[in-house]
Amino acid sequence: MAFNSIPFLVFFPIVVLLYYAVPKKLKSYWLLIASYFFYMSWNAKYAILIALSTIITFFSGILIQKAQTVKGKKLVVAASFVSNISILVFFKYFAFLLKNLNAVLGLVHISPINNPFSFILPVGISFYTFQALSYTVDVYRGDVAATKNIVDYALFVSFFPQLVAGPIERSGALLSQIEKMKEKSLFDYKRFVTGFSMMLWGMFMKVVIADRISIFVDGVFGSLQAVGSVETLLGAFAFAFQIYCDFGGYSAIAIGAANVMGFTLCENFDAPYLSSSIAQFWRRWHISLSSWFRDYLYIPLGGNRKGKIRKYLNLFITFLVSGLWHGASWTYVLWGAIHGLYQIIGDLLKPVKKKVNEFFKTDTEAFSHKSMQIVVTFLLTSLAWVPFRAASISDTLRYFKCMFTRPDLWVLFNESLFSYGLNRTETSILLFSLMLLVAADFLKHFKKETVGEFLYRQNLWFRWGALIFLLLMCLVFGEYGVNFDSAKFIYFQF
């Protein structure tokens, strides 16, 4: 049941109405049932995996708290990690590992091993596994006390708005809200209205922008025999917006849905394409995952505390793992590696940039300088998205080859760009929608306000008009229904 599906439009109001109707003591039970129903609508049997992960990490928490020695605590943490990561590796990476093993075996003329398993990737497994593991570490570090209420904990792991694609919540934030739910009503009119607005805005990002722009992206990435520099550059920019609107849209709906029920989820995107450096980009893109990797991988590896070379190595490892987390393919690993290199090179070049700025007496606070930084960062991130979207490493190389060796400025004038799936009307709708997106990101960047918060501040007539406008944009210009065969939210596959 994706957010942009008819069943969800029925499911969500029912859940919300009953959530507010049932007695406080039963709310967590109701939300847990709803969350499992939500998850099981994809594949019922995979609910066992969440249940398993929940049970392991729940009891790990209790055992860690009860363990008398640090060694004992570490043993439990290790057991929790090994068991959870094993499940993740088995379901997500087994075929990938076997494929690579067979490639190596082929080099030494050994016949390949057949894959005895054929299963589809459990939706959201990377998200809930990481969320559950963060609880184990948080209890180990003493950041939170182990909960003794398995229903609350199970709801923390499976809370449906963020179950399949995040944001990856920390127990300190979400679990405490779940526990408080029994004491006082979480209903808050402002949060309800902003939540509803965010859901609409997220839906707009997904069905109007992401799914529309994906038609152009698919056209370009699927025509590597025909495209030149302009098409590939535009294709890369387009994919940058596609994935932002797809995943950012999902996060906005998730945060909005939680808000409607009185919960606050962590922010996941903060106008990422207005970042002035790659390092800043990663503080604004998929914030919940970046901070997870920072807190549970980069810092435990030593972070920047053990010298420059170790810092760079830790950074590179973190980004490689982040790439692999996104998918069992070398293209994701390459994407992670590029970002790792961006960070390392950026850090190495800092003194050079400083000297150049001093030499040219550049005003680094000037609008032009900041704008240039934003443009360069966007260019770099867009180039890095190419392997993320390409079907293979060879396609990636071909794509870059087209981008840098086939100048074709005339396609900007001969209207051939309309032959990649978006005609003039569709392009106009897209450009108009992108303008709204940019406006919303500026709002976030400069005013530190989400669309929901901004609308709540406005007069009733403006807010209602804007919400109805968004509703109609989604209903009329959304890419869904007949004639549309969209990929689901891209991040479900992670």
Add this chain to the structure above:
Amino acid sequence: MKKIIKCLSFSVLALTMVFLSYKVLSWKDTSGAYVSVTKQLYNTKKDMIDVAFVGSSHVYTSVYPAYLWNSYGISAFDMSLSEQDKICSYYCLKELLKTQKPKVVCLEMYGLTFEGHNHIGDEYRNMLSLRSSLNSLDFVKNGYTTQKPIDYILRWPIVHTRYKELDRYDFRSNEINNYSRGAIMGWGRREAGYMNPDTIAIKDESALSSENIAWLDSFVELSKDYGFDLVFFLAPDFQSPEQRVVTNAAKSYAFEHGIAFFDFTELAEELSFDPATDMGDLLHCNAEGAFKITSYFGKYLDENYDLVDHRGDDRYHQWEDDYVLFEQINQENAIYLSAEDEDYLDVLADSKNLVVLLSLDGEFENCIEFMQKFNVPYEECINGGKWIYKNGQTSKIMDNTPGESHIVDINRYDAIKVQCAPLGGDSMSNILFGLDQMMSTENGLNVFVYDEIMCKPISKRGMSY
């Protein structure tokens, strides 16, 4: 409480906007020039239809209720859709029976020869033409669908992409739907060849498929439940031998159930039906063919049923208007067929419900005599000018004064602009309909014709002598 009222008010406003958007986006028969038989049915008052013809395009091209009205005063209606399939025809009739009590229902048999649809547009037409109701829900449940049933129930997932093709009749109703009685009339001819006499002579029968038996049974059941007489017929159709044996089996079925069956391929000779002149295309009759088929039905209905002659009854004005529409299309055909300018102008001079713009431009002296047909005195024409002729009345709208222009509103939506070239200027005299140029000659008589019933321009011609 205040907040609840706010939420409810917002919901009502949002739903209203969604509903209004749906009205615009809802499925309409775009390939059929936004003419919708279901809208025509919904625009018909209760208990008006005495005879219903049900089936595919074979029905609406071969049976003209306007003929039956004009000759017998029978209030007939073609409940027919392009590629109407078996299941759809059943539910269409049920929809008609919600408000009407026909005494006779004539079911066309083309549906026996196909299952499902080859073209998605036909499926949409079948599935989306009826209003949402329990009947349409039941239809979605049982109909031929390649899409998800929920999409047909909600409709929005299918129709929302229509923003790509919106046209004027998405925003306002096509007037024809207020009174037309289902027929789609046309005088175009296309020789259809002739059905092989050997095929017509085939008397063998194949066993009817279970779907076909169930279909015929369902109509027999309906006729018993609603108390109407059932008639089967096959419009002129150039069947294959395989189709012929199915038709023969249906005839036996009709015979067993005491149902009249008219096979117009067999009756062709008796009706003097000539495929060279009576077909509009390979599968459908034109108005001449329809006249023969409908006349046969008229005679049969008149002789076998005690149907009331409703002519003169104001409540049946839709049938009267439908006949006017028929005459209008006939008139349009006559204009279209007038190759000679004299004939063309004669037809226009005798016309009804047409707006005829006459414009004498440049060197027009030899065309002045044509204006006499429209009762314009010679003296009035000497200096040229522009006139509007309508229903026998002519009025001058402007002289050929250089640089002047004049706009004539035809109705709420359409207007014509006439302009004279300025002295020494680069621009020429012109006739503009919307943004389209309608001037055909710089020297002589320009004619532009607008159909007031169909609300569209139908002809333009320039005459230079």
